[in-house]
Amino acid sequence: MSALSLGSHRPGRLLSLIALRIRREVLEWSGTWWFLLTLVVQAALGPLIGMFVWSAVYPADSYVATYYVTLLLVTVMTESFEQHTFSEKIYDGTISHDLLRPQPVVVDVIGANLAIRIWLTAMGIPLALLAGWAFGVSLSWASVLVAVPLVVLGGVLRFCWVFLLSLTAFWTERVHAIAGFGWTLTSLLGGTIAPLAFLPGPLRDVGQLLPFYPMLGLPADVAAGRVHGLAPVLTGIAMQGVWIAVFAVCAVLLWRAGIRRYTVVGA
Amino acid sequence: MTAVVVEDLCMTYRAPVRESGWKATLGSVFNRQYRDVPAVQHVSFALRPGEVVGFIGPNGAGKTTTMKILSGLLHATSGQVRVLGHSPWQRRSDFLRRIAFIRGSQPVGGSQELTVLDTLRYQRLLYEVPPAEFQQNLDELTALLELGELLPRQLRALSLGEKMRAGLALSLVYRPEVMFLDEPTLGLDVTGATTMRRFVAQYAERTGATVLLTSHYMADVATLCPRLVLIDKGRIQYDGKLDELAAKLSPYKLVRLTAPGADERRLREAGELVESSDGTWVLRVPRADVARTTARLLTELDVADLSVEEAPLEAVIDQAYREGVG
Numbered sequence: 001m002s003a004l005s006l007g008s009h010r011p012g013r014l015l016s017l018i019a020l021r022i023r024r025e026v027l028e029w030s031g032t033w034w035f036l037l038t039l040v041v042q043a044a045l046g047p048l049i050g051m052f053v054w055s056a057v058y059p060a061d062s063y064v065a066t067y068y069v070t071l072l073l074v075t076v077m078t079e080s081f082e083q084h085t086f087s088e089k090i091y092d093g094t095i096s097h098d099l100l101r102p103q104p105v106v107v108d109v110i111g112a113n114l115a116i117r118i119w120l121t122a123m124g125i126p127l128a129l130l131a132g133w134a135f136g137v138s139l140s141w142a143s144v145l146v147a148v149p150l151v152v153l154g155g156v157l158r159f160c161w162v163f164l165l166s167l168t169a170f171w172t173e174r175v176h177a178i179a180g181f182g183w184t185l186t187s188l189l190g191g192t193i194a195p196l197a198f199l200p201g202p203l204r205d206v207g208q209l210l211p212f213y214p215m216l217g218l219p220a221d222v223a224a225g226r227v228h229g230l231a232p233v234l235t236g237i238a239m240q241g242v243w244i245a246v247f248a249v250c251a252v253l254l255w256r257a258g259i260r261r262y263t264v265v266g267a
Numbered sequence: 268m269t270a271v272v273v274e275d276l277c278m279t280y281r282a283p284v285r286e287s288g289w290k291a292t293l294g295s296v297f298n299r300q301y302r303d304v305p306a307v308q309h310v311s312f313a314l315r316p317g318e319v320v321g322f323i324g325p326n327g328a329g330k331t332t333t334m335k336i337l338s339g340l341l342h343a344t345s346g347q348v349r350v351l352g353h354s355p356w357q358r359r360s361d362f363l364r365r366i367a368f369i370r371g372s373q374p375v376g377g378s379q380e381l382t383v384l385d386t387l388r389y390q391r392l393l394y395e396v397p398p399a400e401f402q403q404n405l406d407e408l409t410a411l412l413e414l415g416e417l418l419p420r421q422l423r424a425l426s427l428g429e430k431m432r433a434g435l436a437l438s439l440v441y442r443p444e445v446m447f448l449d450e451p452t453l454g455l456d457v458t459g460a461t462t463m464r465r466f467v468a469q470y471a472e473r474t475g476a477t478v479l480l481t482s483h484y485m486a487d488v489a490t491l492c493p494r495l496v497l498i499d500k501g502r503i504q505y506d507g508k509l510d511e512l513a514a515k516l517s518p519y520k521l522v523r524l525t526a527p528g529a530d531e532r533r534l535r536e537a538g539e540l541v542e543s544s545d546g547t548w549v550l551r552v553p554r555a556d557v558a559r560t561t562a563r564l565l566t567e568l569d570v571a572d573l574s575v576e577e578a579p580l581e582a583v584i585d586q587a588y589r590e591g592v593g
Contacts, residue, residue, distance in 0.1 A: 016392075017393070020389065020392050020393070024378065024381065024385075024389055025378070027380075027381060027385065028378045028380040028381055029380075031380045032380075093373070094373065094376050094377075096335075096340050096373075096376070097373070097376025097377055098376070098377075099339070099340060099358060100338060100339065100340065100358070100363055100366075100368055101363065101393060102360035102361075102363040102364050102393065102394060103360070103393065260342070263340060263341050263342045263356065
């Protein structure tokens with residue numbers, strides 16, 4: 001069907017198509033590893049600046065460096081560039097090629113996203129280790145393991161958010177400005193500019209309800225050992241699940257409207 | 268039995284419009300105005316399995332829009348379309364596996380960094396072609412399209428002609444039953460265009476595929492398509508045999524004769540003299556008079572050579588575009 005709906009496809013085939021796409025994208029991106037390196041640097045810049053600034057403000061608080069090293073890793077592992085990998089296809093019309101392939105269009109989008117993340121993670125880990133070593137950060141394995149599902153869900157959530165914004169390309173040619181605004185919100189309320197705990201009370205309360213902290217700050221906080229006990233972790237996972245559902249439903253609705261515009265109005 | 272059925276097909280685009288100037292610009296922020304642009308109007312035709320049909324018309328006639336509707340890229344405003352028993356706009360996987368839409372302007376989609384062979388293998392998995400069948404198809408395509416040298420090269424590094432050959436291989440490696448070819452020889456040199464035509468003809472003959480082809484190059488149509496569908500301003504103007512269109516639009520034939528000592532006055536009596544050089548003359552003669560005129564010329568003149576030709580196809584089609592088929 002024309003929609004994002006995956007219902008008419010066997011789950012096994014969908015997974016193998018995504019795996020196939022990842023393999024293809026990894027191969028493709030291997031030719032431009034230097035470009036990926038610039039993406040890693042760009043992604044790491046926010047957490048590193050945050051670390052320098054807040055370490056200067058709170059030099060005795062070891063939480064700052066630990067949080068920002070884990071945030072650096074979470075950031076590179078969850079980066080999403082659908083405004084480039086997907087929206088540009090709408091602009092140059094090459095999405096028509098994807099629409100004529102016997103698979104849901106979103107399979108290619110997911111495959112490209114995961115392939116880029118694999119590269120960024122591989123390049124980001126040495127950077128995080130270096131930053132951790134420089135600032136004397138030590139992590140507990142237990143906290144890191146507990147953070148794994150939150151990082152995965154945070155990655156899904158961030159993908160859904162950026163993909164949702166990228167779908168506006170069906171209506172406007174200013175998708176990069178829209179995605180840039182989304183990035184600003186994510187940086188401000190997701191815990192990059194400042195850890196959520198450092199924000200003023202009302203902003204912190206709002207931030208905890210919005211989807212941005214579950215994307216970045218929450219997994220980083222859990223990995224840094226800042227979150228104690230199972231209950232807040234489960235609450236965080238539930239929060240991630242709710243926002244993923246909300247964004248996924250919105251993405252499907254926006255896709256249907258967008259593809260209708262593309263195929264009916266001829267836009 | 269039909270492969271493609273189109274009944275009373277209409278497609279209307281909705282285009283934003285506004286007057287020039289500040290007032291109109293500000294007004295359009297609050298009250299956007301649109302105009303309906305009919306691209307395809309009440310088009311009907313059918314293609315039998317294995318038929319190779321030329322779909323021609325001037326720029327903006329509605330050819331590409333119709334092709335997009337038939338392949339599932341556009342949802343028609345009204346009318347019925349069935350391709351291999353499917354409604355194309357639903358773009359079901361079992362439909363998409365059986366068709367190919369190849370555009371000369373964008374012969375290869377997707378990532379350009381991979382090699383042609385990697386991309387072909389990706390197609391195999393995507394279209395679930397059994398390995399043995401894939402290898403057989405690949406060998407055949409490699410031979411027909413002279414792909415051997417292209418297989419290890421990256422798509423982005425191919426020339427236009429090479430991209431078109433690669434694009435054809437990528438689209439045909441899963442053996443589609445219906446091919447929509449939109450300007451397949453666009454921008455190709457003489458050799459490239461000839462290779463393309465030869466390949467399409469061979470593929471259609473070997474596999475029994477149905478082909479609908481648009482082209483502005485009459486050589487494509489004349490070489491490949493016994494049947495012609497002519498569309499203009501969104502409406503079908505002609506649907507029938509190519510030679511019948513020529514006969515309908517051009518009630519004359521050209522008689523080309525070489526008669527070095529011929530008297531020009533006597534030639535002019537036989538027909539309208541349209542060309543002469545070095546003892547070779549070209550006369551325009553009404554179709555009904557061709558037999559009588561050639562017999563007379565052969566009797567009365569010392570003719571070294573004589574041939575009867577149809578008017579050039581370009582001239583016929585140009586006339587059809589300008590004056591209609593009538």
